[in-house]
Amino acid sequence: MRNHIVKHLIFSLYLLVAISASAWPGISQAFAEEALFAHDINFSHLSVEKGLPHSNVRCILQDRRGFMWFDTADGLAKYDGYSFTVFRHDPGDPNSLSDSYIRSILEDKKGNIWIATNTGGLNRFDPMTRVFTRYFHDPSDPNSISSNKLYRIYQDRRGILWIGTWEGGLDRFDPETETYTHYRHDPNDPNSIRSGGHIESIFEDTSGNFWIGIFKGGLNKLDRESGRFTHYVNDPNDPDSISDDAVTTIYEDRNGGFWIGTYYGGLNKFDPKTGKFSRFRHDPDDPGSISTDIIRYIFEDSFGTIWIGTEAGLNRVVFSKDTANSRQVSGDSNQKKEMVFDHYKHDPYNPKSLSNNFIIYIYEDKSGAFWLATIGGGINKFSRKQKAFSNYRHIPGEDNTLNDNYVISLYVDSSNTIWAMTFNGGLNRLDRNTGTFRHYQHDPNNSHSLSISSNMSRAAIYEDSHGDLWVGTWKGGLNRFDRETEKFQHYRHDPKNSNSLSGDWIRSIYEDRLGKLWIGCGLGGGLNLFDRKSESFFHFKHDPENPYSISDNSVISIYEDDSGVLWFGTRHGGLNRFDRKTGNFYAFKHDPNDVHSLASNEVTVIHEDLRGILWIGTTGGLDRFDKEQGIFRHYTEKNGLPSRIIWGILEDRDSHLWLSTIKGISKFNPRSEVFSNYDVSDGLPDNEFNRSCYAQSQQGEMFFGGPHGFTAFYPEKIMDNSYVPPVILTDFQLSHKPVPLGKNSLL
Secondary structure, eight states, X not given: OHHHHHHHHHHHHHHHHHHXXXXXXXXXXXXXXXXXXXXXXXXXXXXXXXXXXXXBEEEEEEOTTSOEEEEETTEEEEEOSSOEEEEOOOTTOTTSOSOSOEEEEEEOTTSOEEEEESSSOEEEEETTTTEEEEEOOOTTXXXXXXXXXXXXXXXXXXXXXXXXXXXXXXXXXXXXXXXXXXXXXOTTOTTSOOOSSOEEEXXXXXXXXXXXXXXXXXXXXXXXXXXXXXXXXXXXXXXXXXXXXXXXXXXXXXXXXXXXXXXXXXXXXXXXXXXXXXXXXXOTTOXXXXXOSOEEEEEEOTTSOEEEEEBXXXXXXXXXXXXXXXXXXXXXXXXXXXXXXEEEOOOTTOTTSOSOSOEEEEEEOTTSEEEEEEBSSOEEEEEGGGGGOEEEOOOTTOSSSOSOSOEEEEEEOTTSOEEEEETTTEEEEEETTTTEEEEEOOOXXXXXXXXXXXXXXXXXXXXXXXXXXXXXXBSSOEEEEETTTTEEEEEOOOTTXXXXXXXXXXXXXXXXXXXXXXXXXSTTOOEEEEETTTTEEEEEOOOTTOTTSOSOSOEEEEEEOTTSOEXXXXXXXXXXXXXXXXXXXXXXXXXXXXXXXXXXXOEEEEEEOTXXXXXXXXXXXXXXXXXXXXXXXXXXXXXXXXXXXXXXXXXXXXXXXXXXXXXXXXXXXXXXTEEEEEOGGGTOSOSOOOTTOEEEOTTOOEEEEETXXXXXXXXXXXXXXXXXXXXXXXXXXXXXEEXXXXXXXXX
């Protein structure tokens, strides 16, 4: 009965959340967005070791065919999701790239790739012919490009190219006529473009105004009709002026907010109507301030989140009226928002953190994945789905984390506290309200400490209806934990006492609707039924002479269905149904000659869904069990599973089953029989999870553990990617040899 009530309580809570979300959409959306970023983002990396030509990357684009392009300090790299094609300068080929050191790239409306190089002028690349056309500065031709040292390239909505040079000012280039209009600083003309350094940023706002950011030259606004510039520069006596003249990046968000990044003065919010700037500077005493005053890039994603690339990591702008460390941002309306910054930095102890803190460019592709260009760290990538997965792990030197990454058992109790048993760290308690961990380990000088806390390959945690927490250990027997006194009471196997625990290797704990506590043991210990009054154990063991005994002495999983039938999953003996009246066990085993038999005799998990269907997780796949006919329907890799080894099963409010495997997490829709699979590329810290290491809160949050710590997520926050990339042929081979393009070729 307890199991039945819990399932329907969870479903009712789901409905309450759903109703609340529909009643207050603004609140639910804001909550959902914040929940996505509750913990660290997991980044995947593209490095020189993986084929990237150089670790310095300054610009990123995705072309109309879906290829990713990266400009580097040693060539132009095209990435197809699997491998790189690199284009470099070849002194003997006039149709090659003019300079391998690239500063900026873009794709024009015709599909050409334009490349601004460090010393080789401008290049146009035709992806179909793979030919580069070069545009050089000619001192004798005033209609040529102003300089061969370029820094930025930009295409406006009219198709005109704008080229920011290192020393020759700004060029307007018409690709149709291949003519240039030059904008250079004239000391005798106060309305000319300012001098000071190279052009870092070019931007066209929604009103058609053109903005130029110059390193040490401030912010310049161009009137394209008159060719006159309006200048915005720092005035030390005016706190409403721009904070610094070294402007590095310019961006207008979807709400009309105008953002300016500088190299020495932090971030600015600009009001073009009043000409006033609001400043956001790094404050070492304020963890909610921006991570540094050196701003390199500003970007708004498809969800409206603003990201700031700096030389001290990635920053996310968070608007909140309830944050103590917030700063007010003036807007056009009377209402003021408050703003703080979330930081994402390189962590030498976390291989899924940023590879490098120098973030110079941010890009979102058509699938919603984010790509970050770094100086010295190659490419970092994460997807929107990744942020829904929160990962808890051990961090060396920090006490308030898991004390060991190898998690072997998980449980969420009635107070929403998370309990995690680890291989070498004992029992960990996570208080979700405070975010703090408490660790419980074996102390040989304390008889009331945990019975064992190291070298445990299996464990079990369970809270019974009396509020007692039971902790089963590997080699250390069973522990009953009093959470008020924080004392452990031990139950161990005693060969001299037939009423003691049958084995010290605990694999499963379960309380049935009658309040009886069942304990499954490994390594031949069999099944135990605990009598609370006498504190004695009654044993069930396999008897080869008795076909109605339990089929195996290693009991992995225990479950009571809604009709009150107890089921036991074993290590080698398949699935057992227990008849309380007769005390008989009826086994369902794998038969290689029967396609409708159990997929494998190792039953790792048993789950009954909200429709009353019994699902069996095995090392041979997922089985749907027809209890009436006694037959099993199998789901394996052929049906879409990433692995047939199933370690855990949980169910969400939409009746989807979530399965942990040795190759990631899989979501299964029983109605459509479709699997959606998630791995490290979606934000999981690792693809491998551990046997029977899963839990679910009353709010529906799911937890799966493995050698990497444990992962937490709300199923409704996991968004599948609806983008279908185009199919492109990248190579054609005959007899394992590539066939080249050309007149004398088959292609």
